[in-house]
Amino acid sequence: MKNRTCLGLMLSCMVSVGCQDLDDAEVKQKGLIYCSEGSPVTFNPQLDISGTTADAAAHQLYNGLLDFDPETSKVIPALADSWLVSEDGLTYTFQLRKDVQFHQTGYFTPSRAFNADDVLFSINRWRLASHPYHKVSGGVYPYFESLGLQDIVAEVNRLNGYRVEIKLHRPDSSFLATLATDFAVMLSAEYAEQLMLAGTPELLDSQPIGTGPFKFQQFRKNNYIRYHRHADYWEGQAYQEQLIFDITPTSSMRLAKLITGECDVIAFPAQTELRIVDQRQDLVLEEKPGLNVGFWAFNTARPPFDDPKVRRALAMAVDRQALLDAVYSDSAVASKGLLPPTSWAYDENQRDVHYNPALARQLLDEAGVKRGFRMNIWAMPVQRAYNPNATKMAELIQSYLDKVDIRVDIVSYEWATFRRLLKQGMHDSVLIGWSADNGDPDNFYRPLLSCAAIASGTNRANWCLPKYDELINDALRYTDEDSRMHYYHQVNELLVEQMPLLPIAHAYRFQAYREGITGMQINPFGGIRFGQVRKEGR
Amino acid sequence: MLVYLGRRLNLLFFTLLILCIASYTLAFLFPGDPLTNLSGNPISSEDQAQQLRMMYALDDGYIAGFWQYLKLTLSGEWGLSLTSQNPIFADICQFLPASLELSLYAMAVSLLVGIPLGIAAGLNHRRYTDMSILSVSLVGFSMPVFWLALLLILIFSLQWGGLPMSGRVSLIYEIPQYSGFMLVDILQADIDNKKQVLMDALHHLILPTLSLSIVTCSLVVRLTRRSVINVMASDYIKAAYAKGLSRTQVFWHHGMKNALLPIMPQLAMQFTVLLTNAMIVEVIFSWPGIGEWMMQAIYQRDFPAIRGGMLAVSALVVIVTICVDLLIRTIYPLSKKQLHAQV
Numbered sequence: 018m019k020n021r022t023c024l025g026l027m028l029s030c031m032v033s034v035g036c037q038d039l040d041d042a043e044v045k046q047k048g049l050i051y052c053s054e055g056s057p058v059t060f061n062p063q064l065d066i067s068g069t070t071a072d073a074a075a076h077q078l079y080n081g082l083l084d085f086d087p088e089t090s091k092v093i094p095a096l097a098d099s100w101l102v103s104e105d106g107l108t109y110t111f112q113l114r115k116d117v118q119f120h121q122t123g124y125f126t127p128s129r130a131f132n133a134d135d136v137l138f139s140i141n142r143w144r145l146a147s148h149p150y151h152k153v154s155g156g157v158y159p160y161f162e163s164l165g166l167q168d169i170v171a172e173v174n175r176l177n178g179y180r181v182e183i184k185l186h187r188p189d190s191s192f193l194a195t196l197a198t199d200f201a202v203m204l205s206a207e208y209a210e211q212l213m214l215a216g217t218p219e220l221l222d223s224q225p226i227g228t229g230p231f232k233f234q235q236f237r238k239n240n241y242i243r244y245h246r247h248a249d250y251w252e253g254q255a256y257q258e259q260l261i262f263d264i265t266p267t268s269s270m271r272l273a274k275l276i277t278g279e280c281d282v283i284a285f286p287a288q289t290e291l292r293i294v295d296q297r298q299d300l301v302l303e304e305k306p307g308l309n310v311g312f313w314a315f316n317t318a319r320p321p322f323d324d325p326k327v328r329r330a331l332a333m334a335v336d337r338q339a340l341l342d343a344v345y346s347d348s349a350v351a352s353k354g355l356l357p358p359t360s361w362a363y364d365e366n367q368r369d370v371h372y373n374p375a376l377a378r379q380l381l382d383e384a385g386v387k388r389g390f391r392m393n394i395w396a397m398p399v400q401r402a403y404n405p406n407a408t409k410m411a412e413l414i415q416s417y418l419d420k421v422d423i424r425v426d427i428v429s430y431e432w433a434t435f436r437r438l439l440k441q442g443m444h445d446s447v448l449i450g451w452s453a454d455n456g457d458p459d460n461f462y463r464p465l466l467s468c469a470a471i472a473s474g475t476n477r478a479n480w481c482l483p484k485y486d487e488l489i490n491d492a493l494r495y496t497d498e499d500s501r502m503h504y505y506h507q508v509n510e511l512l513v514e515q516m517p518l519l520p521i522a523h524a525y526r527f528q529a530y531r532e533g534i535t536g537m538q539i540n541p542f543g544g545i546r547f548g549q550v551r552k553e554g555r
Numbered sequence: 556m557l558v559y560l561g562r563r564l565n566l567l568f569f570t571l572l573i574l575c576i577a578s579y580t581l582a583f584l585f586p587g588d589p590l591t592n593l594s595g596n597p598i599s600s601e602d603q604a605q606q607l608r609m610m611y612a613l614d615d616g617y618i619a620g621f622w623q624y625l626k627l628t629l630s631g632e633w634g635l636s637l638t639s640q641n642p643i644f645a646d647i648c649q650f651l652p653a654s655l656e657l658s659l660y661a662m663a664v665s666l667l668v669g670i671p672l673g674i675a676a677g678l679n680h681r682r683y684t685d686m687s688i689l690s691v692s693l694v695g696f697s698m699p700v701f702w703l704a705l706l707l708i709l710i711f712s713l714q715w716g717g718l719p720m721s722g723r724v725s726l727i728y729e730i731p732q733y734s735g736f737m738l739v740d741i742l743q744a745d746i747d748n749k750k751q752v753l754m755d756a757l758h759h760l761i762l763p764t765l766s767l768s769i770v771t772c773s774l775v776v777r778l779t780r781r782s783v784i785n786v787m788a789s790d791y792i793k794a795a796y797a798k799g800l801s802r803t804q805v806f807w808h809h810g811m812k813n814a815l816l817p818i819m820p821q822l823a824m825q826f827t828v829l830l831t832n833a834m835i836v837e838v839i840f841s842w843p844g845i846g847e848w849m850m851q852a853i854y855q856r857d858f859p860a861i862r863g864g865m866l867a868v869s870a871l872v873v874i875v876t877i878c879v880d881l882l883i884r885t886i887y888p889l890s891k892k893q894l895h896a897q898v
Contacts, residue, residue, distance in 0.1 A: 048727040238639050239851060240843065241726050261726045270721070270841070277712045279719050431638070431855045 048259035049534075049552050051545070052271040052280035054399060055432060056238045056264055059154060061222040062200045062544075063143055066159045066464075066475060067436070068401065068452060071199040071544035072284070073242055073262060078120075079202035079227035082111055082136065083193060087538045087546075090456035092197045096131060096228065106188035106496075107171075111136070113179040118249035119205045120232035124224055127207060131228055133175040138206035140173050140183070150209060153218045160200040160454065162473035163464040190496045191457040198454040199543045203228060230255040230548035239264055256536070256551040268400055275300060275529060281552060282530040282537065284545075288346045288405045294529045305539040306359050307526035310352060310461065311403035311450035313394075313414070314477035314518035318442055321386050328516040329370060330380035331446075334421045335414055336372040341522055344410045348527070349403075352520035354509045355461045359523075359541070361498060362458035362505045368513050378421045388422040395428045395447040398435055402524040403450030410448055410521075440474035447477050453542040458505060462489045466517055480517035559884060567877045571870055578866045579624050585858040589613070593624070595635030595643065595859035628866070634859040636852070643863035646848065651867065652735025653723065654837065654844035658829045660760060661767035665829075666822065669772040670815070673779025677814070678806065680784050688776060695773035700832045704766040704839040711762060721841035724756040763840045767832055771825050778818045786814040816887050823879040827872045834868075 057073040058065045065071075084095040094100075097111040117131035142150045143158035144167045161167060169192070171184040185192065195201060208226040212218050225233050228251065231244035242262040246255045263280060265271045268287040274280040276297070286294055286302070294302040315322040315331065322328060341351050356363045381390075394414060396407035404410065408429065415425040430438060439447060453460045463470065467486050470476035485508065492504035528539050536549040582592040591598055593611050598604045608614055612623035627633075633643040676688040712720040723737045724730060730740050730752065737756050746752060786792065787810055795805045834846025841847065845868060852860035 050726055235729075243726070243729065259727065263722075263726055265721075265841070273708070273713060274721060277716060277718075277720055279721060279725070433638075434855075 047257065048261055049257040049282070049547060049550060050261045050263050050280050051547065052265045052274055052283045053242075053262045054264075054268070054271075054284045055266055056236075057242075058433065059222045060225040060233065060236075061154070061204070062202050063139075063158050063161070063204075064154055064222060066163075066200070066454075068544065071454075073544075074225065074227075075199035075202060075544040076229065076546040076548065077231045077244055077260065078225050078229045078233060079204075080117075080229055081197055081199075081201045081203060082113075083197035083201075085194075085197050085455065085540075085543070087540045090541060092193050095197075096136075096203055100193075102193075106190075107185050109183045109185075109192065110176070111181045111183070113181065114251065115179060117228050117251045118247075119208070119228055120226050120247055121249075122224075122226065122232055122234075124220075125205075125208050125211065125226050127205065127226075129207060131203065131205075132178045133181050134206045135203055136181045137173055137175055138209060139202065139204045140170070142204070143167065144170055144173070149213065150218060150221070154222045157473065159473040159475060160198070160464070163467070163470040163475045164195060165463075165467070165469040166195065187494075189493050190501075191455070191459045191493060194455040194457045194460070200454065231260050239266075250548075252548065255548050257547070260547050266399075272529075275531065278531065280531075281534055282528070282545075282550075285400050285402065285405075286527050286529040287400060288344075288348045291348065291527060291529075299532045301530055301532055301534070303528045303537070303539055304348075304525045305541060306350075306357065307402055307524055308357055308359060308453035308456065308542040309401075309403040309450060309524055309526075310355055310357060310520050311349075311401070311448075311522045311524065312352070312355075312518045312520045313446060313448050315446045315516075316442055316444050316477075316479055317517055318479040319445060321384060321390075322445065324384050325515050326380050326384045327386055328519075330377040330384065330386075330421075331418070331423075332370045332516050332519040333373045333380070334377035334423075335417045335519070337519075337521055338372075340410055340413055343413055344404070344406050345522055345524060348405075349522040349524040352522055354512065355465065355520055356458055356505075357523035360456070360458050360461075362502055364502075364506055364509055367506075367509050370513065370516070370519075374417070374421050381421060381423070386423070389424060390422075391424045391426065392418075392445040393426040393428045395435070395439065395444040395449075397432070397447070397449050398429050399432050401450055401452070402526050403452065403522065404448060405524070407448040414448075436474075439477065442479055444477075449477055451475075455542060458501070459489065459493060462505070462508060466512075478517035480515070482511070482515065485511055485515075556884075560881070563877055563881055567873065570873045574866060574869050574873070575625055575628060576621065578862050579621050581862050581865075582858070585862075587858065591637070592858045592862070593634055595637050595640070597637070633863045633866075636860045637857040638852075638855045638860075643860055646860070647845065647863060647867045649732070649735060650843060650845045650848045651871070653737070653842060654830065654833050654846060656736045656738070657760075657763055657767065657837070657842060657844060658826065658833045660764045661771065661829055661833070662826055664764055664768040665771040665775050665825070668768070669775025670779050672772075673776040674783055674811075674814070676776065676780040677783025677787065680787070685780070689780070692773035692776040695769045696777070698770065700766060700770055701835050701839060703769060704763070704836050707762050707766050708839070718762055719759050720762065723759050723842060724752065725759075728752045728755065763836050763842055766839075767829060767836050770832065771829055774825060774828075775822060778821055779814070782818045783810065783814045786810050789813075819887060820879065820883045823883065824876065826875055826879070830868070830872060830875075 053072060055069045057070040058067065059070060060074045060078065062071050062075045080095045082095060082097040083092050086093045096114050096117060098114045099112045101110045113133060119127040119131060121127060141148050143161045145151060169185050169187065169189055171186045174182045176182050204221065205226045209221050212220050230247055230250045232247045234243040234245050236242045241264060244260040246258050248254055265274060268285060268290065271280065271283040272286060272290045272293065275283045291302060294300045315328045317323050337351060341349060350358060353367045353369050354364065394411045396411040397404065400406065408427065411427045415427060418425050429435065451461065451465055464475040466476055466478065466480055467489065468481035471479050471481060488504050488508045492501045495501050526539050528537060530537055533553040535551045535553065538546065583589045585592045588598065590604065590607050590613060594607050596607060612619050631644045635641065636643055636646060672688055676685045679685045708720045711718045730744050733740050733743055741749065741752050741756055792805060792809055795809050833844065837844040837846035838850050845864060849861065849864040852864060
């Protein structure tokens with residue numbers, strides 16, 4: 018009897034393993050599973066700058082007026098067919114694409130195609146404080162506010178149904194690039210109106226409607242996001258019928274799921290795991306230098322970090338090369354200033370601080386920082402290319418600072434809480450970073466350290482120096498690269514002197530996916546795109 | 556019987572009451588504002604705080620507060636989760652079935668495999684069959700669940716690549732939730748590729764069930780074996796042999812029932828052990844059950860959710876234990892002598 022039971026069990030197991038492979042492959046091919054690293058805060062990229070939100074929403078659900086070519090980083094047409102810039106650089110006229118359909122879902126049926134009204138709605142929502150939707154879902158538009166864009170754009174006018182004119186107060190050579198970023202998405206004015214009438218305007222950002230290749234189906238926090246293909250997509254419908262984000266916060270878990278085939282593509286493979294991906298025949302690893310920077314920012318609103326001497330001393334107390342070797346393992350280059358070497362404004366001869374603990378202690382003594390002084394370092398709880406393991410880095414810095422008699426407490430919270438408290442300025446210093454949203458150098462200088470970026474929460478150093486703002490504003494008045502370079506060199510010089518943050522590394526971007534996936538492209542910046550991705554049968 | 560029933564219900568009532576008191580006290584012991592810990596609402600305005608204080612009767616002393624809390628708890632008002640702002644009771648109703656499902660299957664597998672093996676070992680006392688079954692069960696019994704689960708993943712998912720290692724069913728399939736029991740839901744769902752989905756769900760079940768049931772199964776084997784050995788050595792079995800009955804007849808007519816009945820309570824109690832183990836296994840297999848849910852709550856210091864989860868799981872364990880006790884009592888006459896509950 019015993020034998021029979023065992024045999025029966027074994028047989029049924031074997032049968033069930035055997036059957037599945039035959040008829041299942043076809044069904045599985047219809048859906049693409051992306052193992053992402055966290056839950057998005059919202060489905061409207063205007064409201065959040067985190068990469069997680071951009072990945073989940075920007076290129077899946079929406080389009081902008083313009084887009085970037087992932088190969089050349091040049092601005093290319095998207096929902097705007099063509100555009101004209103006036104001689105004085107103040108007026109931009111956009112000709113919109115016709116027959117661009119919005120998503121039709123269980124909660125909304127569009128009655129018209131995309132037109133100028135949607136552009137006006139989408140831009141005015143973040144631009145005008147008086148707009149009925151401005152205050153909905155928190156009313157903070159971090160990216161635009163960090164650029165101070167609401168003060169640059171003077172008016173947005175509808176010339177006819179498919180022609181829009183945008184007037185600026187002052188010329189801004191990065192304006193087109195800004196419109197092409199992940200954050201400048203086009204929402205549906207018709208849907209917004211319906212929701213307003215129904216009294217549930219906040220659904221606009223949690224039950225999204227856009228023009229992108231996929232439409233929103235279902236979201237369960239910390240679990241999954243489900244998308245279906247948008248059949249009437251203007252660029253031609255996506256290859257995959259379904260797109261699923263399987264939210265898997267641990268990176269080793271993502272790798273394991275990639276190996277078992279439970280994921281087709283994974284987010285942020287950890288540096289230590291790259292070799293495994295590389296060795297396996299059925300997995301593909303791609304790399305590309307990214308436009309990003311990982312840094313250690315000091316909260317200059319809190320003494321003693323308001324003293325540049327203290328900040329310089331702390332920067333000198335840490336051996337950045339050692340951090341680079343320990344944390345990034347060959348997947349990043351050391352920083353010299355904010356800009357990565359791939360940016361056109363990179364300055365090779367830039368002055369830099371060097372590791373010198375003796376001098377660091379001396380500077381600290383001069384600034385009156387006592388021996389045994391306690392400070393905290395906030396280590397971000399998620400992995401990013403620009404900082405794959407902030408906790409480990411914090412521990413290393415802790416041991417370096419110990420040598421100059423400064424005691425360090427390492428602090429970490431869950432990611433959403435972490436960012437909220439960070440914005441409130443509860444930290445002494447923080448290990449975090451920035452991935453550029455467009456190829457323009459201004460996209461590093463302005464959101465990270467300008468005065469306007471304090472309010473929008475991207476200036477982690479809470480540092481505000483009018484001279485700095487003046488210099489980066491001056492740089493934008495010129496369109497030729499050489500003149501802008503001249504200003505950026507001065508800015509770099511100022512930053513070495515002031516040291517509001519210590520740039521540590523610029524990471525490569527990696528993408529790991531299973532053999533048989535085609536059409537994946539690494540964007541040097543911005544969110545992931547699945548519109549052109551195709552899954553072949555095994 | 557009535558006295559017995561009364562005693563058990565009494566026990567149930569007071570255990571649950573103590574659990575409620577403990578969970579209410581937790582709200583005050585956790586760091587932060589007790590009001591936030593109870594309601595899960597981040598207090599933003601004085602008005603709202605006032606309203607919540609009224610709702611929880613916080614100003615009327617601890618006794619009145621607890622009475623109010625009891626009323627709210629019984630009516631399903633368990634507060635909101637701090638991180639997701641979902642009602643905790645709804646969350647628990649959603650996640651608990653997944654844990655129950657896993658534990659039930661694991662229980663079934665343990666009994667179906669464990670009892671026959673135990674009997675085989677018991678009947679062949681001190682022979683090779685017995686020794687080998689006993690030693691294998693010792694190994695199974697000594698293995699920590701989390702380690703076993705990881706080992707199974709390593710072998711069956713990563714090395715051989717046949718079985719999935721996370722979730723209840725591939726995310727490709729959309730299964731609407733009715734009962735929360737995946738297999739039931741799939742059978743009820745209106746989908747065209749039902750057979751495939753069912754197969755996929757079974758695939759997802761194999762590893763978690765296996766890692767859960769190995770430990771319990773070893774326990775069942777050892778319990779059954781001991782009981783069979785005892786029974787087979789008793790006088791009435793000898794008498795039966797003396798009557799000239801064959802080995803099979805003796806066992807089926809006299810041994811089996813007498814061997815299994817006394818260990819029924821112990822076997823049934825394994826369910827609560829299983830439920831606790833299931834919570835560990837869930838975390839490893841990303842099984843969306845109550846264990847994983849509570850783990851997330853613990854990581855994110857979501858105190859209302861921790862409190863609610865603790866209450867739900869411990870109440871469930873208590874209720875299951877008492878029910879099993881009552882059930883055994885009705886089918887096993889000898890236990891009638893025991894008036895007091897045993898745990």
